[in-house]
Amino acid sequence: MAVERMNREDFYARLAALDQDGLKKALWNLYWRGTAPVRERIEEETSPAPKASRVKSRAEVRDPVVVRGAVGDFVAQVRSGSYMAGDRSVSRTERSKWRLTFGALAAEARAALAAPDPKPAEEALELLIGLARAMKDSDYVHSDDPVAAARFVLSDAVADLWTSVLRRRGITEFAAQAMPQLVRWESQYGWTRSGYGATAERERPLASIVAELLPDPAAWIACVDAYLAELDHLAESPPGQRMGSHGYISVSVRHGDFDHGAFDREERGNDLAAWHELLLERLPDYDAADRLARIAEHPALASTRSEIVVLKTRLAFADGDVEQAHTLINAGLRELPGHQGFFNLATEIGAELPEAARQVFAQRGIAAP
Numbered sequence: 001m002a003v004e005r006m007n008r009e010d011f012y013a014r015l016a017a018l019d020q021d022g023l024k025k026a027l028w029n030l031y032w033r034g035t036a037p038v039r040e041r042i043e044e045e046t047s048p049a050p051k052a053s054r055v056k057s058r059a060e061v062r063d064p065v066v067v068r069g070a071v072g073d074f075v076a077q078v079r080s081g082s083y084m085a086g087d088r089s090v091s092r093t094e095r096s097k098w099r100l101t102f103g104a105l106a107a108e109a110r111a112a113l114a115a116p117d118p119k120p121a122e123e124a125l126e127l128l129i130g131l132a133r134a135m136k137d138s139d140y141v142h143s144d145d146p147v148a149a150a151r152f153v154l155s156d157a158v159a160d161l162w163t164s165v166l167r168r169r170g171i172t173e174f175a176a177q178a179m180p181q182l183v184r185w186e187s188q189y190g191w192t193r194s195g196y197g198a199t200a201e202r203e204r205p206l207a208s209i210v211a212e213l214l215p216d217p218a219a220w221i222a223c224v225d226a227y228l229a230e231l232d233h234l235a236e237s238p239p240g241q242r243m244g245s246h247g248y249i250s251v252s253v254r255h256g257d258f259d260h261g262a263f264d265r266e267e268r269g270n271d272l273a274a275w276h277e278l279l280l281e282r283l284p285d286y287d288a289a290d291r292l293a294r295i296a297e298h299p300a301l302a303s304t305r306s307e308i309v310v311l312k313t314r315l316a317f318a319d320g321d322v323e324q325a326h327t328l329i330n331a332g333l334r335e336l337p338g339h340q341g342f343f344n345l346a347t348e349i350g351a352e353l354p355e356a357a358r359q360v361f362a363q364r365g366i367a368a369p
Contacts, residue, residue, distance in 0.1 A: 041197060043149075064112040068120035071105050075127045078140045098141050102128070102150045106157065113164045125161045126181070129154060133185050136193060148192040148199045156202070158185065159209045171219045175226035182206055183230050186271045188307075207275035217286040224279060224291045234268075234300040262303065269306030276311045284318075304335045310345055317349050326351040333357040 006014070018026065031042045077083060082090040083098050094101070106128050112121035132154050135146040143149040158181070166174040189195055190203040214220050276295065283292050295301065296312045303309075309332035317325035329351050332342045337356040346353055347369055353361075358368045 064120035068124040071124035099150045145193040153202045154191045155204045175222045179226040180230045205274040231300040266303045266306040269301045269308035273307035
């Protein structure tokens with residue numbers, strides 16, 4: 001049953017009848033009686049807006065080595081569970097203030113990028129970004145949505161990190177560092193669990209950050225070659241291990257009927273879809289279309305249940321192999337009959353839809369061609 005609710009105009013009209021005290025009382029009742037996610041969202045929305053980041057003068061910048069040490073200790077404690085279960089190394093007061101500690105360390109690490117030697121600050125920021133990425137899926141702290149609670153816009157931090165690396169070390173070392181990080185950190189739907197709110201609204205794909213930083217075709221080719229090297233590394237990883245947000249972690253390859261390897265390939269193909277779209281737009285014009293073919297068939301991405309199907313289909317269609325393009329998108333729709341992107345592409349290239357997909361979209365009121 002659809003939930004009826006007021007639209008924005010009706011809601012604002014109702015609020016207009018309340019004075020300031022009435023508004024405060026209504027918000028207080030909602031906060032005090034609401035669920036934990038509601039309280040957390042109200043805290044986020046009513047917190048003072050974060051000040052625009054500024055580069056501190058060198059006299060104000062904390063020693064990057066000190067920042068790296070403090071960040072390393074904090075991240076190690078969080079990942080060990082000290083901020084969740086609690087132990088003597090972290091007091092109850094400090095556990096409740098984890099958001100403030102995270103925010104303060106992130107601000108110091110980003111400011112320390114202005115130091116004469118920012119490498120320790122880059123390492124500190126990399127640790128915090130990796131932790132934030134892991135927090136989306138793992139309960140390291142007491143919060144329903146840790147990244148939103150910390151008001152940490154992960155993509156902004158990554159932009160600062162990659163800008164520093166490119167400025168200091170050039171495109172070759174940038175590609176070698178940023179491409180593995182892109183694979184580990186990119187997330188199709190952002191890094192907050194809810195996907196909405198002030199923090200989520202400021203997030204952007206990491207692929208778009210790479211695009212802003214690369215100055216010419218040679219830089220793009222250097223990055224795609226480093227990206228392929230990382231995919232090769234993943235494909236060659238030992239059985240029983242998979243890539244986490246900060247490196248390899250040991251897992252069972254299969255748990256019952258669940259195949260971790262297939263799941264990882266599916267997630268990776270979805271998370272990196274925006275990057276593949278950018279490569280599809282540029283590489284043919286840079287005489288590097290052969291890289292696209294390698295990506296489309298790469299064993300670290302191979303899946304009929306992820307966005308890699310779109311890349312394969314578009315490549316086949318661009319090469320004039322319409323029959324193969326239809327076969328590929330048809331296979332994708334058999335696996336995921338309700339996938340809107342697959343449906344749109346099938347319609348675009350005139351592919352016949354599987355019966356299951358026709359039924360799904362008919363139920364949605366969308367007629368198949």
